[in-house]
Amino acid sequence: MSVSRVTLQILLLTAIASTVSEALKLTITPDRGSTLNISNSDVKGCKVCTGAARSRQCRASLLLKDNTPVSVEFDCAKPQDVFNVEILKNIECAAKSCTGHIIQSDSDLLPLLGFNRKFTWNLKASVSTAFKIDFSNTGLRQINASDSCADRHRYTLRAFQTTGDVAVGKYCKTGPISSAQILNRGSFSLDVPAGQKLQNGRFDVSVGEEIKSLAKMTLTLPKGTSSSELLSPNYPDSFPDDDVMEWYFNVPDKHKASVQFLKLRQPSCLKKDTAVEYHSRGRGALVLRLTDPQPEQNQGNFSLTLRNCEMDRRRAGSPGLSLNLKVFTSSISSPVSCKVDVSKMEGLTLHIKKLRPASDCEMKINSVPTETITVTSNSDLSFQDCLPEDVRVTALRVIGCNQLKDCPKTPINLSVPGLLPTCLPAPLSSATWTLRPPEHGTVELTSLSGYLKQSLPWLPCNDSVIIKLVEEDSTTVGHFCPQGAIQKVQIRTHNVSVTVSSTGDRALIFKNVLTAKLKEEISERYIFTVSPKRDTPVFLASPGWPAGMESYSTASWIISVPPKMEARLAFANISQPKCSNRHTSTKIQRVGRLEEDYSRREDEEAETEITVSETFYFNMSNCMPERGHFSAVTKITLQKSKNLLLMIILSVVAALLVIFVTVLVVVCVVIRKKKKKLNHQVSIYNPNGTVFLPGQNGLPETRDDNSEHEYASIEDTLVYTHLLRKGREIGMYGEFDTYRPFTGQTDSTKPLVSRNSDAEEMQNRAHQQLKSSSQEGPPLPIRPLSHGKRLVENEIYQAEGQSEDEHSPTLGPRLEPEGGN
Ligand SMILES: *[C@@H]1O[C@H](CO)[C@@H](O)[C@H](O)[C@H]1NC(C)=O
Ligand SMILES: *[C@@H]1O[C@H](CO)[C@@H](O)[C@H](O)[C@H]1NC(C)=O
Ligand SMILES: *[C@@H]1O[C@H](CO)[C@@H](O)[C@H](O)[C@H]1NC(C)=O
Ligand SMILES: *[C@@H]1O[C@H](CO)[C@@H](O)[C@H](O)[C@H]1NC(C)=O
Ligand SMILES: *[C@@H]1O[C@H](CO)[C@@H](O)[C@H](O)[C@H]1NC(C)=O
Ligand SMILES: *[C@@H]1O[C@H](CO)[C@@H](O)[C@H](O)[C@H]1NC(C)=O
Ligand SMILES: *[C@@H]1O[C@H](CO)[C@@H](O)[C@H](O)[C@H]1NC(C)=O
Ligand SMILES: *[C@@H]1O[C@H](CO)[C@@H](O)[C@H](O)[C@H]1NC(C)=O
Numbered sequence: 001m002s003v004s005r006v007t008l009q010i011l012l013l014t015a016i017a018s019t020v021s022e023a024l025k026l027t028i029t030p031d032r033g034s035t036l037n038i039s040n041s042d043v044k045g046c047k048v049c050t051g052a053a054r055s056r057q058c059r060a061s062l063l064l065k066d067n068t069p070v071s072v073e074f075d076c077a078k079p080q081d082v083f084n085v086e087i088l089k090n091i092e093c094a095a096k097s098c099t100g101h102i103i104q105s106d107s108d109l110l111p112l113l114g115f116n117r118k119f120t121w122n123l124k125a126s127v128s129t130a131f132k133i134d135f136s137n138t139g140l141r142q143i144n145a146s147d148s149c150a151d152r153h154r155y156t157l158r159a160f161q162t163t164g165d166v167a168v169g170k171y172c173k174t175g176p177i178s179s180a181q182i183l184n185r186g187s188f189s190l191d192v193p194a195g196q197k198l199q200n201g202r203f204d205v206s207v208g209e210e211i212k213s214l215a216k217m218t219l220t221l222p223k224g225t226s227s228s229e230l231l232s233p234n235y236p237d238s239f240p241d242d243d244v245m246e247w248y249f250n251v252p253d254k255h256k257a258s259v260q261f262l263k264l265r266q267p268s269c270l271k272k273d274t275a276v277e278y279h280s281r282g283r284g285a286l287v288l289r290l291t292d293p294q295p296e297q298n299q300g301n302f303s304l305t306l307r308n309c310e311m312d313r314r315r316a317g318s319p320g321l322s323l324n325l326k327v328f329t330s331s332i333s334s335p336v337s338c339k340v341d342v343s344k345m346e347g348l349t350l351h352i353k354k355l356r357p358a359s360d361c362e363m364k365i366n367s368v369p370t371e372t373i374t375v376t377s378n379s380d381l382s383f384q385d386c387l388p389e390d391v392r393v394t395a396l397r398v399i400g401c402n403q404l405k406d407c408p409k410t411p412i413n414l415s416v417p418g419l420l421p422t423c424l425p426a427p428l429s430s431a432t433w434t435l436r437p438p439e440h441g442t443v444e445l446t447s448l449s450g451y452l453k454q455s456l457p458w459l460p461c462n463d464s465v466i467i468k469l470v471e472e473d474s475t476t477v478g479h480f481c482p483q484g485a486i487q488k489v490q491i492r493t494h495n496v497s498v499t500v501s502s503t504g505d506r507a508l509i510f511k512n513v514l515t516a517k518l519k520e521e522i523s524e525r526y527i528f529t530v531s532p533k534r535d536t537p538v539f540l541a542s543p544g545w546p547a548g549m550e551s552y553s554t555a556s557w558i559i560s561v562p563p564k565m566e567a568r569l570a571f572a573n574i575s576q577p578k579c580s581n582r583h584t585s586t587k588i589q590r591v592g593r594l595e596e597d598y599s600r601r602e603d604e605e606a607e608t609e610i611t612v613s614e615t616f617y618f619n620m621s622n623c624m625p626e627r628g629h630f631s632a633v634t635k636i637t638l639q640k641s642k643n644l645l646l647m648i649i650l651s652v653v654a655a656l657l658v659i660f661v662t663v664l665v666v667v668c669v670v671i672r673k674k675k676k677k678l679n680h681q682v683s684i685y686n687p688n689g690t691v692f693l694p695g696q697n698g699l700p701e702t703r704d705d706n707s708e709h710e711y712a713s714i715e716d717t718l719v720y721t722h723l724l725r726k727g728r729e730i731g732m733y734g735e736f737d738t739y740r741p742f743t744g745q746t747d748s749t750k751p752l753v754s755r756n757s758d759a760e761e762m763q764n765r766a767h768q769q770l771k772s773s774s775q776e777g778p779p780l781p782i783r784p785l786s787h788g789k790r791l792v793e794n795e796i797y798q799a800e801g802q803s804e805d806e807h808s809p810t811l812g813p814r815l816e817p818e819g820g821n
Contacts, residue, residue, distance in 0.1 A: 024074045026111040028064060030087075033100075036064040037086040038072070038115075046076035048083065079115075080194050086118045091205050093125040098205045102133065102188060106198040113195065120189040123182070123205065130181035130208030130216065133157075133188055138201070139220070141175025142230050149173065152196045159214050159233070160185040166233045166240055168215045176219040176228045178250070181208035183215065213244040213305065220250040221257060221329040228327050229262070232306060238267065238320020242310045248303040249327065254360075254385050256298035256332045263324040264290055269309035274321055277305040281388060283427050290323070298332060299388055299425060335362070335384035338423035340375045346417050348395035348431055350375040352424070361386035361425070386425035393420070393428050400436030401518060407437065411446070411515035414498060416508055428508045430501035436494060437518040443496050444517040445469075445489045451531070453484025454541050456633065461503060467514070468499045475550070477526065477543045485538040488529035490522050524619070526555040530636070532567065538636045539572070542620055548577065548629020554621040558591070559612075559636060566613040566641045574632040576602035577625030584623050584630045590616045602630070613641055 030036045038048050039061030047058035050072055064070055074083070087109065091100045102121050109117070125131040140155060148154060149172030157168040159182045168186070171177065180188075192198055209216070219228060230247060232239040239245065251257050266274060278286040278295065280302035286295065308321050340350060352373040354361055362384040365373045373381060383391075395417070401407035416431045435443045455461045461481030469477035472495050480486065498516070502508040525543075532538040542548075543555050561567045569588070576584060579602055588598035588610060597616070600606050602623065622630045 023076070024079055026072045027069050028072055028111055029069045029108050030064045030067060031089075031108050032067045033089060035088040036062075036109075037088065038062045038064070038083055038112075039086070040079075040082045041084070042082060046074055046079050046082050048079070049073045049075060083115055084118065085109075085112050085115045086120055088120045088122065090122045090124070091131075093123070093129075093131045093205070093207045095126060096207060098123075098125075098131065098207065101205050102203040104190065104198055104201040113197065116194050117192045117198070118189055119192070119198070120187055121205075122185075122187045124185050125183075125207060127184060128210055130183045130211045131186070132179055132181045132206050132208035134179050134204040134206065136178045136220070137203075138173050139175045140171040140173060140177040141228070142169045142177065143172055144231060144235065145170055147172075151199065152193050153199060154191045156187075156189045156191065157182065157215070158187045158189075159183065160187070161214060161240070161243075163240065166214060166243075168217075168233050168245075169231060169235075176221055176226075177217055178220040179218040181211055181216040181218075183211055183213070186215075211246065213246040214240065216246040216248060218248045218250065219327070221252065221255070221327065223252045223255065223331070225328075225330045227329070230325050230327070232321065232323040235322050235324065238311070238313075238322060239306070239308050241308060241313070241320075242272065243308050245306045246303055247305075248301070249297075250301050251297065251329065252331075253300075253387065254332050255329050256296055257302070257327055257329045258296045259294040259304060260326045260328065261290065261294065261323060262326050263322070265319060265322045266290060267309065267311040267313075267321045268318045270312045271310040272307075274309050275307045277303075277307065279303045279305070283422065286422075295422070298336060299422075332385065335364070335382040336386075336423050336425075338381040338383065338421050340379060340381060340421060340424075342375065342378055344417055344419075345375075345395065346397075346413070346415055348397045348417065350420075351394045351396060352381070353392050353394075354390060355392055356390055359387070359390045360384075361390040363391070381424075383423070383425050388426040391426045393424055393426050395428060395431040396434070397432070398434045398436070399516070399518070400434075401438055403438050404441065404518075404520060407441075407518040411517050414445075414500070414514040414516055416500060418509075427502075430499055431508065432497050432499040433516065434495065434497045435516055435518065439494065440521045441492075441494075442519045442522045443491045443493055444519050445491075445498065446515050446517070447482070447487060448515060450483040452480040452482065452486040452489070454486065454539050455479040455481050456539055456541060456545075459539055464502055465500055465508065466503050468501070469496060470499065471496050475544060476547075478541060478545065485530050485532045485536070486528055486540075487531050488527075490519075490527040490529075492522050492525050524556045525550070525553040528555070528557045530557050530559045532559065532561075532636050532638045534565065534638045534640075540618075540634045540636065542631045542633075545631050545633060548575065548625065548631045549620065549622040551624045552582070552622055554619065556620075557618040557634075558615070559618055560615045561612065561638065564641050565638050566611050567616070568637045568639060569610045569612060569618065570608060570635045570637075571606055572633045572635045574606055575629060577623065577628035577630050578602070579623035580626035581624040585619070585621050586632070587619045588612060588616055589619070590614045 028036065040046055040048070043060040045060070047060060048062045049056055049058040050062065050070060051057055052071075058075060062072065076082070087106075089100070091098050091102070093099075104119065106113075106117070106119075123131045123133075143149065143154075145167075147170070151173060153173060155171040155173075157171070157180055159166045159168050161183075168180070168182065188203075190198075214233065217230075219230075221228065233243075233245055234240065249257060274290050276288050276290055276292075276294070278288070278297065280297065280299055283299070288294065304325075306323060311320055312318055313320060350373075352363065352375075354363060354371045357371070363370055363373055363386065364382040365375075365379055367380070367382070373379075375381070399408065399412055412433075414431075414433050416428065420428050437443055452467065453459075453461070455466060455478075461479075463481050463483060465482060467480040467482075469480070469489070469491070471477060471491065471493050477489075477491060477496070498514065500508065500514075528540065530538060530540065540557055543553070544550070549555060559567060571586075574586075583601040583603070586598075586600045586606065587596050589596045590612065591614065597612065598607070598610055618634065620630070620632065
């Protein structure tokens with residue numbers, strides 16, 4: 001090592017000595033992993049030669065790569081004046097780390113001290129991410145292209161874009177620039193003039209962020225009063241077309257910063273506009289024209305983004321965009337005064353609370369010092385030394401009425417005020433509306449745009465806001481985010497609060513996403529109206545999840561299923577209590593149907609998956625739990641209905657059934673008139689004068705008449721039989737203590753309403769009969785069509801034997817007289 005150093009020095013001396021004679025002779029050993037480029041821009045001028053005697057080669061430039069000593073000779077007296085030396089190294093960054101760092105050292109290049117040297121590190125990051133160079137040990141200061149640095153070490157940053165290379169800037173050591181990030185590919189180089197020894201140094205290279213600009217420079221502004229100058233990339237030439245550059249400023253505590261544009265040259269634009277954007281923690285972007293006065297920044301760190309338009313460069317006298325800006329910092333000692341205009345608060349009252357009593361933050365309202373501020377009228381506020389983390393800004397509104405006729409008639413918009421004054425030390429963190437309908441009233445929340453999505457631990461909101469519904473200040477109904485499938489939420493309550501808060505550091509932006517109505521009482525404690533979209537699974541959690549539902553409370557989801565689609569319902573997470581009184585129930589009932597499609601109590605095993613082919617109710621009602629709790633998360637997926645063919649077949653079957661039944665009625669009436677003693681025929685006789693026949697019993701009979709149809713798919717209808725059996729076994733039909741929707745009165749006198757055709761009506765009645773027949777004792781006050789009549793046992797049980805597929809019943813369409821297509 002030391003031997004070679006000595007050799008090199010000797011060589012150097014030889015080199016200096018040999019300038020006296022004609023040619024300069026050097027021995028150079030390129031560093032491992034680096035490439036040496038010795039070149040003369042004048043190809044006809046002085047040459048650099050390698051090899052001896054016959055293998056001697058002379059060229060205008062020479063490239064050395066290997067880590068072995070090479071003897072080099074120049075064929076002129078002063079090659080230093082015409083030759084430049086560039087030392088190139090490559091650093092590549094993968095997903096997590098880079099292959100090296102920028103290390104300034106020229107121990108192996110002493111023979112070249114007499115030349116202008118350029119040390120270049122070519123850097124490459126994976127696509128769409130940036131590489132980052134950390135300058136925090138010394139800092140850099142930007143200079144213009146014609147400036148030089150006192151230590152004769154001048155740095156250059158370049159970005160290699162697909163549209164061409166961009167000179168991000170030139171820099172001298174010591175300054176506020178603490179790091180640089182360049183998108184994808186770029187270079188960092190250091191120019192050292194002839195005779196200047198290279199100072200040792202090191203800058204760490206790491207994987208940067210996924211930046212949205214060609215480069216992002218980070219500046220750490222010093223404490224006290226200072227100013228820093230920055231130039232747009234390529235300065236004084238034009239900033240690249242339609243491109244973006246970002247500077248991020250770390251502003252010390254209790255300091256303010258202001259930006260001034262010293263020299264601005266605007267391009268003529270073909271498309272878009274030039275703009276400057278300010279972003280700071282917790283505030284939205286402030287987008288300004290370049291000619292606008294630039295605002296003072298007094299809430300900590302901020303970023304400044306410069307955007308260029310698509311320029312019209314062909315037009316004469318259009319040199320493009322260039323900007324020279326200066327950032328001034330100074331400590332804040334004077335209070336910041338602030339005016340809040342209540343008329344812009346959307347009816348909300350602003351609350352500002354000091355969080356840490358020990359902080360230096362001093363708040364005043366109308367010159368009176370205070371710890372909490374409530375702004376109800378236009379007031380003068382003042383803040384001194386208040387940092388964003390020192391205070392919390394919230395907004396509140398109470399909407400209530402004692403009687404339904406006093407309630408607001410029009411829907412109330414729940415929208416967050418657009419722009420709070422930037423002089424407030426912190427942005428708005430949340431807005432709360434407390435809605436108080438009259439007694440026995442309902443709060444109805446409708447989402448105007450995009451509906452709502454249930455926010456669950458495995459499905460957090462990726463939007464910037466979260467909506468929390470809380471009753472009586474303690475019971476959480478749920479957390480929701482914008483953009484989902486829940487169209488409407490109805491809560492029978494005295495008091496519910498809707499809190500919209502921002503997630504993360506972003507500003508709370510929430511415009512008219514929800515409207516509220518105070519309405520008359522509804523039948524359930526909670527009703528959610530859900531419109532799932534195809535291919536997007538919807539998760540629905542029971543109110544209060546993961547805690548259980550309140551004792552005896554009921555929740556219903558009305559889930560719309562478009563025609564030719566079916567909903568697959570899976571109980572992702574169901575928890576059942578042990579009940580001390582009554583039972584929990586989980587029911588599915590298609591809208592407009594009288595029979596339930598599915599029903600389970602807490603002591604029965606639930607199906608894991610159910611398919612429903614029409615808009616349906618999914619209802620949950622709780623018991624009085626002894627221990628444990630009742631809660632569930634349901635996943636609903638829409639898919640194309642697989643049962644279209646079946647629906648067609650069944651329509652035909654149903655039509656035939658109608659004919660068959662009509663014939664049977666005639667026959668029965670005739671027989672009955674003749675033999676009134678035949679007892680078991682009562683079971684198929686309805687006092688209303690309609691005779692029914694259970695569908696399953698009818699099928700085999702129609703089969704002969706309908707032999708061109710395949711009955712392979714009829715299995716689905718057998719599930720129906722299975723349900724009948726299930727229903728009988730668990731006593732779901734008519735057992736009213738498992739699920740009792742609140743109706744305010746007993747509905748035993750409520751007439752049966754069926755929107756379906758006669759055949760279906762008949763079928764429904766058949767069920768009523770079956771239900772009642774399968775019950776031994778329980779009273780059936782809510783089932784008006786029960787007549788306590790009993791079927792002859794074997795009529796039902798025949799069908800039962802055919803039931804199968806216990807674990808994934810498909811509640812597909814069946815006996816659809818109107819047809820399925
Ligand atoms: C060597 O440097 C010259 C002059 O800067 C340049 O034209 C040439 O492309 C370089 N060669 C390589 C391989 O980088
Ligand atoms: C470059 O900077 C120097 C001093 O910092 C200034 O005098 C000169 O006008 C600048 N040149 C340009 C083109 O801005
Ligand atoms: C500004 O950024 C720095 C470094 O990123 C951080 O340490 C500091 O807490 C930030 N200051 C504020 C007020 O957010
Ligand atoms: C509520 O918002 C809607 C839609 O933005 C608007 O049409 C309506 O006028 C607003 N209502 C009130 C009372 O502000
Ligand atoms: C949220 O995520 C969904 C899908 O995961 C995506 O489509 C949507 O763009 C995301 N929204 C935001 C604001 O990131
Ligand atoms: C309603 O909720 C608010 C807070 O959200 C609480 O202060 C108030 O006491 C509640 N009123 C009733 C009647 O529960
Ligand atoms: C179900 O919910 C409980 C909390 O109530 C949780 O611990 C568990 O991980 C959940 N299971 C699944 C499969 O999500
Ligand atoms: C389910 O709830 C709805 C209200 O959304 C109600 O109309 C329906 O009768 C309930 N169904 C059952 C089976 O309880």
